[in-house]
Amino acid sequence: MATKKGKQTIVFAVKPVIIGYSTVAGPKEGQGPVGPYFDKIYPDLAMGQKSFEKAERQMMLNAIDTALEKASLSRSNIDYFVAGDLLNQIISSGFSALELGAPFLGIYGACSSFCEGLIFAGVLVDSGAAQAVITATSSHNNTAERQYRYPIEYGAQLPPWSQHTVTGAAATAVAVRGLGPRLELATVGKVMDLGIKDPLNMGAAMAPAAADTIFTHMEDTGRNPGDYDLIVTGDLGKIGREIVVELAQRQGFDLSGNYRDCGELIYSKEQLENAGGSGCACSALVTLGMLFNQNYKRILVVATGALHSPTSYQQGENIPAIAHAISIEF
Amino acid sequence: MGSYLTAFLVGGAICLVAQLLFDLTPLTPAHVLVIFVVAGGVLGGLGLYDPLIKFAGAGATLPISSFGNALVKGAMAEAARSGPIGILTGTFELTSSGITASIIFGFFFALLFNPKG
Numbered sequence: 001m002a003t004k005k006g007k008q009t010i011v012f013a014v015k016p017v018i019i020g021y022s023t024v025a026g027p028k029e030g031q032g033p034v035g036p037y038f039d040k041i042y043p044d045l046a047m048g049q050k051s052f053e054k055a056e057r058q059m060m061l062n063a064i065d066t067a068l069e070k071a072s073l074s075r076s077n078i079d080y081f082v083a084g085d086l087l088n089q090i091i092s093s094g095f096s097a098l099e100l101g102a103p104f105l106g107i108y109g110a111c112s113s114f115c116e117g118l119i120f121a122g123v124l125v126d127s128g129a130a131q132a133v134i135t136a137t138s139s140h141n142n143t144a145e146r147q148y149r150y151p152i153e154y155g156a157q158l159p160p161w162s163q164h165t166v167t168g169a170a171a172t173a174v175a176v177r178g179l180g181p182r183l184e185l186a187t188v189g190k191v192m193d194l195g196i197k198d199p200l201n202m203g204a205a206m207a208p209a210a211a212d213t214i215f216t217h218m219e220d221t222g223r224n225p226g227d228y229d230l231i232v233t234g235d236l237g238k239i240g241r242e243i244v245v246e247l248a249q250r251q252g253f254d255l256s257g258n259y260r261d262c263g264e265l266i267y268s269k270e271q272l273e274n275a276g277g278s279g280c281a282c283s284a285l286v287t288l289g290m291l292f293n294q295n296y297k298r299i300l301v302v303a304t305g306a307l308h309s310p311t312s313y314q315q316g317e318n319i320p321a322i323a324h325a326i327s328i329e330f
Numbered sequence: 331m332g333s334y335l336t337a338f339l340v341g342g343a344i345c346l347v348a349q350l351l352f353d354l355t356p357l358t359p360a361h362v363l364v365i366f367v368v369a370g371g372v373l374g375g376l377g378l379y380d381p382l383i384k385f386a387g388a389g390a391t392l393p394i395s396s397f398g399n400a401l402v403k404g405a406m407a408e409a410a411r412s413g414p415i416g417i418l419t420g421t422f423e424l425t426s427s428g429i430t431a432s433i434i435f436g437f438f439f440a441l442l443f444n445p446k447g
Contacts, residue, residue: 156359157352198356 002126006220008213010186015329016125018118019132019178020071022063023289025281026141026167032267037289038168039066045142045167053091056140059169060085060096064136071132071173078102079130082120084113085138085280086165087147092138102134110305111235112189113137114170114284115324121174122183122326131175138169139279148199148310162200163237163278166266170284181292185327187217191307193320199306199313203240203263203275206304206321210236211247213302213323218253221327225253229296233323234283234303235263237276262286298329333387340382341389348393363394370398375406400424 005011022039030041040062047055060083068074081100083093084107097104109116117135124130142152144165150156174183192212196205210233218224225231225248233244241261248255262283263276283303291299308319344366351362370393373379379399383390390396401421408420422429 150359154359159353 001128002123005185006216008188008190008216009220010119010123010188012122012126012183012185014126014176015182015184016122016174016176017178017182018172018180018328019175020067020069020073020173020180021171021288021292022066022070023170023285024059024063024066024168025285026059028141028164028271029166029168029266029277029281029285032271034266034286034290037293038285039063042167045140052140052142053087056085056087056092056138056143056169057095057099059140059167060092060136060138060171061099063138063169063171064096064100064134067134067136067171067173071175071178073132073173075100075102077132078134080105080121080124080133081136082107082117082124082133083136084108084117086110086144092169093136096136100134109303109322109324110307111139111278111280111282112303112305112322112324113280114234114287115186115301115303115326118172118174118183118326119186119188119324121172122186125174125176133174134171135174136169136171137280137284139165139167139281141165141167141279144279158274159200160274161203161237161239162274163202163235163263163276164267164274165279166235166277166282166285167279168281168285170281170288172288182329183326184298184329185217185221185325187213187220187325189213189216189323189325191320191322193318196319197313197316199308199319201239202235202278202306202319202321203237204243205306205319206234206323207236207240207243208247209321210234210240210302210304210323211244211251213325214244214248214255214300215251215253217300217325217327225255225258228258228298228300228327230291230294231255231259231300232265232283232287232291232302233259233261233263234301234305235276235278236261236304237263237274237278239275240304265290292330296330298327301326301328336386337389339389340386341392344389344393344395366393366395367398367401370395371402372398374399374402397425397428 024040081102085092121133192209266277404423408416
């Protein structure tokens with residue numbers, strides 16, 4: 001049974017295993033540095049569907065089926081399906097759950113949904129409530145842009161600190177035993193608001209939340225950044241990452257050596273759109289695709305999410321943000 | 331040749347102001363659009379926009395500020411002919427062709443192609 005350590009950290013007792021995982025991505029992501037690791041790359045953003053929303057769902061279902069296949073499970077083996085995405089009422093997750101026919105727990109942590117889903121899966125498996133939990137998350141550039149920013153056809157100019165929503169989906173199969181990376185610790189983040197209002201400047205809005213979760217994780221566990229081969233944040237981009245390094249310095253942590261951001265890793269320098277990638281799929285694609293295939297012993301994944309809605313920012317509210325951390329052992 | 335140059339310089343200067351508003355302020359594209367329509371209207375009302383058109387031609391008529399100028403000119407001309415009610419009836423007098431065209435073409439293209447938004 002999982003236990004609590006310090007203020008916000010869960011210690012998994014059985015260390016739930018990610019027995020299968022899968023990543024699928026859009027064309028731009030496929031051409032990037034993480035491209036060679038993806039299970040499937042779609043040649044275009046429509047993916048043979050009538051709408052971009054349907055395309056996003058298609059990616060999520062494809063990722064789930066591939067993860068199931070790798071874990072030697074079938075759809076009927078799923079005890080619980082935990083998923084979240086960026087679209088209103090998390091329709092990508094809900095409609096995928098309808099198709100899967102599995103008991104469904106919908107979550108919303110914006111781009112932190114990848115880690116949030118793994119935390120729920122870990123606790124469900126660790127408590128004995130489930131044998132196999134499937135988590136999934138997705139984002140699609142065109143569906144997110146038109147919901148959060150401007151209509152795609154509008155062609156609005158983007159400032160250099162803006163980020164590009166990643167097109168892709170990822171799924172994991174989490175079980176009590178088996179072979180694969182193990183969930184060791186999880187730190188559940190608090191919502192932070194430092195007064196950023198610009199929905200195009202999410203890296204800066206989310207950086208304090210990421211920094212806070214990293215500090216709390218180190219404090220709760222008595223660890224140092226050096227205890228991890230790599231610490232990655234979800235989708236802060238270049239500007240957000242620099243803020244985290246600076247905040248860490250002030251707290252006496254040195255993050256200059258082993259800290260990266262998935263938003264920067266997902267695109268090559270030539271592809272880099274302004275400050276980098278963002279979206280639910282960003283941290284999931286980089287972690288499950290690239291980082292799971294390196295020779296790391298232990299990494300800390302800190303997925304970051306901005307919890308605003310188009311309504312809240314149109315009404316002049318700030319952009320609150322959250323970050324959840326998971327320590328994964330290989 | 332001179333008219334090309336003035337059109338380029340004046341049109342470019344108007345666009346430069348808009349670009350600076352994007353880059354240096356938190357204003358959205360919609361804000362900037364409205365600011366330019368209103369600014370064109372105010373300049374038109376003060377009688378300053380038409381001299382600019384005369385000087386710069388397309389450099390002044392192509393930017394959206396020209397639309398604001400046309401709205402105000404239409405309203406003022408009709409008000410002069412038929413009194414205060416002309417402000418309401420004349421506002422779209424000069425711009426009706428453009429507005430009507432966008433509605434009609436929008437309608438027929440929506441019939442032909444399924445708008446997805």
